[in-house]
Amino acid sequence: MRLVDNWNIYARAAITVESGAYNISLRWERDARRYMMLLDAPFGQGVFRIDADAADRYRLRLPDGQVYDNSTPEALLEEVIGWSLPISGLEYWIRGVPRPGSEYTRRIYQDGRARSIGQDRWVIDYLDYFSDTLEAPLPRRIKLARDELTLKLVIERWQLPAAEQTPSDLFPEFN
Numbered sequence: 001m002r003l004v005d006n007w008n009i010y011a012r013a014a015i016t017v018e019s020g021a022y023n024i025s026l027r028w029e030r031d032a033r034r035y036m037m038l039l040d041a042p043f044g045q046g047v048f049r050i051d052a053d054a055a056d057r058y059r060l061r062l063p064d065g066q067v068y069d070n071s072t073p074e075a076l077l078e079e080v081i082g083w084s085l086p087i088s089g090l091e092y093w094i095r096g097v098p099r100p101g102s103e104y105t106r107r108i109y110q111d112g113r114a115r116s117i118g119q120d121r122w123v124i125d126y127l128d129y130f131s132d133t134l135e136a137p138l139p140r141r142i143k144l145a146r147d148e149l150t151l152k153l154v155i156e157r158w159q160l161p162a163a164e165q166t167p168s169d170l171f172p173e174f175n
Helices: 073-081 087-093
Strands: 007-017 020-030 034-041 046-053 058-061 067-070 104-108 114-119 122-129 139-146 149-159
Touching (some): 046 073, 058 073, 067 073, 073 087, 087 114
Antiparallel strands (some): 007 149, 020 034, 034 046, 046 058, 058 067, 104 114, 114 122, 139 149
């Protein structure tokens, strides 16, 4: 089973922190060179955009046009909005795998899919998977919890890039 590296994700999320609860929609595009995450708050609160490039610089654009940058997305969110989401870990956890380079615990279902991962003081529970993906079993519903922050994520759609075509696909040989 091959691990998915490139994606476009469309999801809804509920974030609960000490200061309140927030519902957002999420669009996350990722490939080998960059990623872009749009967090859209309801009722005209605006769109927050996080961009990253291969040089590991992260930029946060606020609805009023202000732009901030930092070396990690977590530090960037903490600096600007006062709390943070585990975006560096989420890049792996969203696929049902632990983040490399950090100790973890994992429980799995009988078919090998992740049931839960404990890593970096986060508990990630996998509540549902898409059943129609051929690349890998991709999560549909995920709950992350740490201290006073809970993130419930419902992925509406994984859009995987089409496989690159080879010359034989473009110009097949006929016998």
